[in-house]
Amino acid sequence: MNDSLLNALQRCTPRLGEALRPYVMADTFKASFSAEEVSALQQASGLSATELALALLPLAASYAITPLSHFNVGAIAQGISGRWYLGANMEFASAPIQQTIHAEQSAINHAWMCNEPQLTAVTVNYTPCGHCRQFMNELNSAQQLTIHLPGCAPQTLHDYLPNAFGPKDLGITDTLFDPQAHPFAAQSDPLIEAAIDAASQSYAPYTRAYSGIALQIDGEHWVTGRYAENAAFNPSLPPLQSALIMLQLQGYPVSAITRAVLVEVSDAALSQQSASAAILTALGGYSLETVTVFSK
Numbered sequence: 001m002n003d004s005l006l007n008a009l010q011r012c013t014p015r016l017g018e019a020l021r022p023y024v025m026a027d028t029f030k031a032s033f034s035a036e037e038v039s040a041l042q043q044a045s046g047l048s049a050t051e052l053a054l055a056l057l058p059l060a061a062s063y064a065i066t067p068l069s070h071f072n073v074g075a076i077a078q079g080i081s082g083r084w085y086l087g088a089n090m091e092f093a094s095a096p097i098q099q100t101i102h103a104e105q106s107a108i109n110h111a112w113m114c115n116e117p118q119l120t121a122v123t124v125n126y127t128p129c130g131h132c133r134q135f136m137n138e139l140n141s142a143q144q145l146t147i148h149l150p151g152c153a154p155q156t157l158h159d160y161l162p163n164a165f166g167p168k169d170l171g172i173t174d175t176l177f178d179p180q181a182h183p184f185a186a187q188s189d190p191l192i193e194a195a196i197d198a199a200s201q202s203y204a205p206y207t208r209a210y211s212g213i214a215l216q217i218d219g220e221h222w223v224t225g226r227y228a229e230n231a232a233f234n235p236s237l238p239p240l241q242s243a244l245i246m247l248q249l250q251g252y253p254v255s256a257i258t259r260a261v262l263v264e265v266s267d268a269a270l271s272q273q274s275a276s277a278a279i280l281t282a283l284g285g286y287s288l289e290t291v292t293v294f295s296k
């Protein structure tokens with residue numbers, strides 16, 4: 001377990017810290033809690049669900065990587081399955097500031113990558129910025145989503161984002177977390193196949209420029225990331241960011257990456273190639289293989 005997770009545990013109340021320790025210290029801990037684990041934590045800590053989510057924010061924020069701001073934000077995306085997914089902000093020194101990942105995006109992407117069907121609430125330790133409010137408005141549960149903040153009564157996303165601009169304004173009925181299955185021809189290389197699978201599940205209703213990334217870790221494992229587009233375009237989450245969120249939350253350092261593959265649609269209206277390669281260079285000179293695929 002890394003030092004920042006340990007520090008976060010030590011800053012919990014003794015009752016919660018003791019209850020959390022066995023989960024967080026397990027090798028299998030991947031920055032989420034099942035419904036059963038959430039209720040066991042509630043029992044052990046004596047906290048309500050909302051109080052527990054707020055109390056877990058320092059643990060979520062301990063995953064932050066903030067070389068630019070040193071401002072650590074933690075978020076928890078609460079799934080309809082009952083599972084809670086942690087997330088934190090991630091900044092990239094030497095890359096454009098627009099590449100930053102916000103904590104809310106991290107937690108939401110985490111839940112999406114774990115195939116959670118819908119979110120009921122997002123809990124975060126600072127008020128969500130406009131970009132995150134817009135990102136959340138893409139969700140299939142945007143109309144019902146509750147936002148929990150320390151010291152504030154729970155409010156809906158639409159309390160935070162009145163008169164919202166969203167997918168319907170562009171004539172799109174699809175929403176983020178609706179299952180996607182864009183058919184692409186298979187390839188024999190397993191890492192490329194993993195990136196194709198991520199691209200086929202990516203969400204790009206505005207451009208159809210589906211894309212996915214697979215990052216090989218230490219020769220044995222990989223993480224993947226999917227492109228998540230947004231009606232307002234700029235809050236879209238690129239596939240590399242999606243994969244880097246999963247890398248961080250699964251406890252791997254960037255230095256564990258041994259190979260990176262981007263899959264995108266041939267003749268697409270836009271490309272993730274140069275932005276992804278630039279971040280990988282900023283992170284330490286990792287090269288990016290790009291594979292273009294045709295729809296079946």
Ligand code: THU
Nearest residue numbers: 069071073089102103128129132
């Ligand atoms: N940040 C978030 O993670 N969520 C928000 O909604 C507010 C801002 C992060 C982004 C950046 O890493 C740092 O906080 C300073 O803005």
Ligand code: ZN
Nearest residue numbers: 102129131132
């Ligand atoms: Zn934000």
